[in-house]
Amino acid sequence: MNTILILDDEYVVRQSFADYFEDSLWRVVQAETAEQALDLLETEQPEVAIVDIRLPGIDGDEFIREAISRKKQLAFVICSGSPSYGVPSDLQQQMKVSEHFFRKPVTNFQELEQDALRIMKKSA
Amino acid sequence: MSLNEIPKSELEGELVRLRQQLAEYETIFNAGTIYFWYKDAHNRILRVNNAAAALDGYAPAFFEGKRTEDIFPKEQAAAFYKDDLQVINSGKPKLNNVELHTPSGTNETRWLKISKVPTRDENGQVNGVIAYGFDLSDEEKSEVEVERSKILLESVINGIYDPIFVKDEKHRFLLLNDTMCEMMKKPRSELLGKSDYDFFSKEQADIFWAHDDLILGSNDVDINEEEFTREGQTHTLSTIKSSFINPLTGKRNLVGSIRDITARKQAETELHQLRSYLANIIDSMPSIMIGVDKEGTVTEWNLEAARVTGVKNKDAIGQLLVQVFPRLASDMRGVNKAISTKREVIELKRSYQQDDTTYYEDVIIYPLIAKGLEGAVIRVDDVSERVRIEEMMIQTEKMLSVGGLAAGMAHEINNPLAGMMQTANVMTNRLTLENIPANRAVAESVGTNMTVIHAFMEQRGILRMLEAINDSGERVSGIVENMLSFARKSDAQSSSHNINDLLDKSIELSATDYDLKKQFDFKSISIIKDYAADIPLLPCEAAKIQQVFLNLFRNGAEAMQEAKVAQPTFTVHSYFDQEHDSVCIAIEDNGPGIDDEVRKRIFEPFFTTKPVGIGTGLGLSVSYFIITENHGGEMTVESELGKGARFCIRLPCNSNGEQP
Numbered sequence: 001m002n003t004i005l006i007l008d009d010e011y012v013v014r015q016s017f018a019d020y021f022e023d024s025l026w027r028v029v030q031a032e033t034a035e036q037a038l039d040l041l042e043t044e045q046p047e048v049a050i051v052d053i054r055l056p057g058i059d060g061d062e063f064i065r066e067a068i069s070r071k072k073q074l075a076f077v078i079c080s081g082s083p084s085y086g087v088p089s090d091l092q093q094q095m096k097v098s099e100h101f102f103r104k105p106v107t108n109f110q111e112l113e114q115d116a117l118r119i120m121k122k123s124a
Numbered sequence: 125m126s127l128n129e130i131p132k133s134e135l136e137g138e139l140v141r142l143r144q145q146l147a148e149y150e151t152i153f154n155a156g157t158i159y160f161w162y163k164d165a166h167n168r169i170l171r172v173n174n175a176a177a178a179l180d181g182y183a184p185a186f187f188e189g190k191r192t193e194d195i196f197p198k199e200q201a202a203a204f205y206k207d208d209l210q211v212i213n214s215g216k217p218k219l220n221n222v223e224l225h226t227p228s229g230t231n232e233t234r235w236l237k238i239s240k241v242p243t244r245d246e247n248g249q250v251n252g253v254i255a256y257g258f259d260l261s262d263e264e265k266s267e268v269e270v271e272r273s274k275i276l277l278e279s280v281i282n283g284i285y286d287p288i289f290v291k292d293e294k295h296r297f298l299l300l301n302d303t304m305c306e307m308m309k310k311p312r313s314e315l316l317g318k319s320d321y322d323f324f325s326k327e328q329a330d331i332f333w334a335h336d337d338l339i340l341g342s343n344d345v346d347i348n349e350e351e352f353t354r355e356g357q358t359h360t361l362s363t364i365k366s367s368f369i370n371p372l373t374g375k376r377n378l379v380g381s382i383r384d385i386t387a388r389k390q391a392e393t394e395l396h397q398l399r400s401y402l403a404n405i406i407d408s409m410p411s412i413m414i415g416v417d418k419e420g421t422v423t424e425w426n427l428e429a430a431r432v433t434g435v436k437n438k439d440a441i442g443q444l445l446v447q448v449f450p451r452l453a454s455d456m457r458g459v460n461k462a463i464s465t466k467r468e469v470i471e472l473k474r475s476y477q478q479d480d481t482t483y484y485e486d487v488i489i490y491p492l493i494a495k496g497l498e499g500a501v502i503r504v505d506d507v508s509e510r511v512r513i514e515e516m517m518i519q520t521e522k523m524l525s526v527g528g529l530a531a532g533m534a535h536e537i538n539n540p541l542a543g544m545m546q547t548a549n550v551m552t553n554r555l556t557l558e559n560i561p562a563n564r565a566v567a568e569s570v571g572t573n574m575t576v577i578h579a580f581m582e583q584r585g586i587l588r589m590l591e592a593i594n595d596s597g598e599r600v601s602g603i604v605e606n607m608l609s610f611a612r613k614s615d616a617q618s619s620s621h622n623i624n625d626l627l628d629k630s631i632e633l634s635a636t637d638y639d640l641k642k643q644f645d646f647k648s649i650s651i652i653k654d655y656a657a658d659i660p661l662l663p664c665e666a667a668k669i670q671q672v673f674l675n676l677f678r679n680g681a682e683a684m685q686e687a688k689v690a691q692p693t694f695t696v697h698s699y700f701d702q703e704h705d706s707v708c709i710a711i712e713d714n715g716p717g718i719d720d721e722v723r724k725r726i727f728e729p730f731f732t733t734k735p736v737g738i739g740t741g742l743g744l745s746v747s748y749f750i751i752t753e754n755h756g757g758e759m760t761v762e763s764e765l766g767k768g769a770r771f772c773i774r775l776p777c778n779s780n781g782e783q784p
Contacts, residue, residue: 010539010540010543012547013543013546016542016546016547016549017546019547019550019554020546020549020550023553023557024560025561054535081534081538082534083531083604084531103538104541104542105538105542105544105597107545107549107594109546109550
């Protein structure tokens with residue numbers, strides 16, 4: 001069973017992702033903030049993370065950089081509701097970060113799941 | 125022989141003879157009208173004959189033995205003595221001196237011709253003066269008068285700085301003043317009696333002669349200006365000539381005076397140059413400049429004023445402003461206010477209607493107060509374009525602020541929207557999908573199965589409701605997405621887009637674009653899409669290209685709505701032109717079409733067929749700009765009246781060169 005980390009400060013959104021991935025037989029771990037997520041990574045080893053960008057405290061981009069620098073073995077799919085957001089160029093270069101950026105609301109969960117699986121396998 | 129040696133009888137006889145002789149001389153002395161008197165060397169009158177004494181109305185005895193100052197006023201006496209002394213000191217006679225004498229006690233003047241001869245004692249020393257004289261004859265008198273008048277005339281004309289001359293009927297110099305002689309560089313004696321032929325070449329003299337003849341034959345005053353060069357400097361001379369009848373000869377003579385008007389001429393020329401310089405400046409201004417006096421009479425009228433009104437400068441000057449420029453009639457109040465307050469009166473963005481179009485102008489009235497002449501200058505600038513630019517900027521500003529607001533709100537809307545829609549998605553999955561193990565397990569544990577649950581949900585419309593939540597959410601998401609197009613900055617990097625998607629987005633946005641004044645209802649328009657499928661992705665700024673499409677749809681919709689087209693239809697074509705490596709888009713409507721006049725100007729900035737306030741006249745020009753300048757493409761329009769309009773856009777697939 002693959003483990004997925006859902007990082008989103010909005011409970012309802014986070015929960016909808018969690019519900020979907022649980023139904024799809026993923027093991028789901030949740031974090032409300034990047035700090036929480038980084039703590040979680042000390043004990044958990046998720047293969048992939050769905051990362052919201054606008055977060056209180058450390059933002060999503062920074063979280064990804066920090067996680068990579070800590071040599072954590074997980075891939076990332078960015079998912080943001082902010083229309084002005086663009087994936088920073090340093091993250092675009094990263095093999096572990098999906099080149100597809102999902103805009104919230106996500107209307108097609110399957111597409112998101114497929115992308116998560118793809119980037120997970122690609123970076124493994 | 126001494127007197128004593130002469131016999132007495134002889135002496136007596138001699139005495140008788142002397143007495144007779146004395147009586148004779150005495151008679152001669154007093155006979156006739158000749159005046160006789162003699163004086164000693166000290167202004168004492170010794171003898172006066174009857175005629176001389178009678179001149180002053182006295183007997184001789186009244187004068188004899190008296191000093192002149194005892195009889196005549198002091199100044200007169202001194203003058204007499206001074207005259208005497210000339211003779212006494214020189215010892216020479218002074219003859220035929222003409223003097224004016226006013227007899228004492230009268231006002232009449234008499235012309236006397238007086239001669240004075242010195243008398244001498246036995247030693248030959250001058251010891252007095254004998255004077256004799258008589259009244260001048262009438263003829264002699266007039267000669268004196270003439271001589272005096274001549275002296276007066278000469279001193280008068282010589283006192284005048286301008287050269288003056290008189291020519292007789294035969295063109296000969298009769299009179300010249302000193303300045304004239306100086307000018308001719310000849311002494312008077314060489315000029316008098318001579319004519320132009322003595323000084324000038326024959327050709328020149330012929331001309332002068334003929335000209336003088338004209339003056340001699342008329343009563344007109346002739347003023348002639350001519351230039352000549354002296355010592356390297358050009359002088360302008362003004363010669364004024366007229367003719368008069370010489371009373372002495374009864375012939376027509378010519379009198380002329382010459383004035384060097386070089387300085388005045390220079391001042392005039394400078395004034396003229398200054399005027400035309402000023403006029404050129406005023407004429408070269410793009411503003412209407414009109415000078416008026418207090419009464420509203422036009423004093424200045426520049427080229428722009430003439431162009432705008434069609435009234436020429438010469439037809440406007442001196443006319444009332446109201447008559448030549450009725451639109452400015454109300455500004456006379458401003459003119460009076462400017463004059464009385466000595467401050468300019470400014471009225472900005474004043475609107476007026478002409479040919480169903482609203483124009484805007486700035487009117488500034490400057491007071492002019494100089495040398496008691498009161499007036500004002502009215503300056504009028506057409507600011508219609510500026511007003512339209514301002515309106516355009518306001519509109520752009522509005523759109524940008526809508527975009528900015530949308531950008532700020534989008535995140536806030538998207539998150540709850542995600543919560544709602546994503547949850548509904550998961551709900552649908554859990555209520556319908558049998559392949560989710562948890563679904564089956566939970567259904568069994570509560571004593572049912574997924575088929576039953578699905579059937580229930582289906583029949584109770586729950587799935588339709590979930591679908592409705594999703595659809596509504598998607599619409600909200602779409603609106604937010606579309607509003608955001610306005611927020612994207614123009615320097616946003618162009619990325620590759622599918623032109624058909626952009627067309628679809630624009631059509632969608634046009635449909636949701638509601639017009640406050642309900643000018644048109646986009647939803648009533650049918651849209652036929654004729655998209656080619658093989659169109660490559662186009663590098664462009666999506667927001668700008670969308671703006672162009674939006675403009676075309678909006679204009680077309682308005683035109684069709686206005687013309688009350690029964691079945692308004694847009695036909696949208698897109699295709700790839702391989703030969704030119706470009707994407708072509710054509711948007712057709714079945715509206716009223718565009719006439720040639722409008723079609724030629726349709727892409728001109730600020731050209732609009734709509735009244736100000738409704739359209740800025742910028743939509744199409746901005747569109748044209750976006751296509752041609754920003755994307756290196758082409759934009760054209762084809763139309764015939766009554767047959768709709770077709771806008772064609774060609775965008776090059778490789779426009780890297782033109783991209784900023």
